[in-house]
Amino acid sequence: MRRIQVSKNFCLDELVSPRVHEKWGENALLLMDDKVLPMLEAIRKNLGGVPLTVNNWAYGGGTYQHSGFREPEYYKRNSDSLSLHRFGRAIDVKCSVIPAPELWRRIYEMETLLHSEFGLGGIENILKTTRDNKYGGWVHLDFRASDNVVIF
Numbered sequence: 001m002r003r004i005q006v007s008k009n010f011c012l013d014e015l016v017s018p019r020v021h022e023k024w025g026e027n028a029l030l031l032m033d034d035k036v037l038p039m040l041e042a043i044r045k046n047l048g049g050v051p052l053t054v055n056n057w058a059y060g061g062g063t064y065q066h067s068g069f070r071e072p073e074y075y076k077r078n079s080d081s082l083s084l085h086r087f088g089r090a091i092d093v094k095c096s097v098i099p100a101p102e103l104w105r106r107i108y109e110m111e112t113l114l115h116s117e118f119g120l121g122g123i124e125n126i127l128k129t130t131r132d133n134k135y136g137g138w139v140h141l142d143f144r145a146s147d148n149v150v151i152f
């Protein structure tokens with residue numbers, strides 16, 4: 001598979017599943033909120049250039065496929081879900097060199113900037129997502145319509 005670079009530090013496969021990548025190719029970018037990549041780049045830069053992971057199915061033997069856009073098949077058994085992942089308006093971010101709770105805290109410190117510059121609207125409580133072994137959890141960020149960043 002040819003990886004498709006879609007911003008300075010991110011490839012398309014990091015935002016969509018293998019199925020969507022294969023079917024839509026570069027057009028799959030249309031499925032994501034257009035603030036996702038600029039916001040990821042800004043977070044990465046503010047953290048000193050650390051590597052950030054959303055999906056990792058395309059490299060390093062990772063298994064995350066649905067940490068960005070989730071296609072309809074993902075919700076077959078949960079078809080009334082209104083998760084913003086379904087609309088390309090949410091990402092679950094991990095970092096191999098910063099533990100998830102610390103990553104959460106450092107992103108939360110940027111919330112004013114991320115809200116005003118990119119429209120960040122929601123951050124999931126880290127206590128709900130610290131269950132994964134490799135990264136010790138993830139930080140869910142979404143672009144819900146909101147006057148401020150909601151912690152939920």
Ligand SMILES: [Zn+2]
Pocket residue numbers: 085090091092140141
């Ligand atoms: Zn999420």
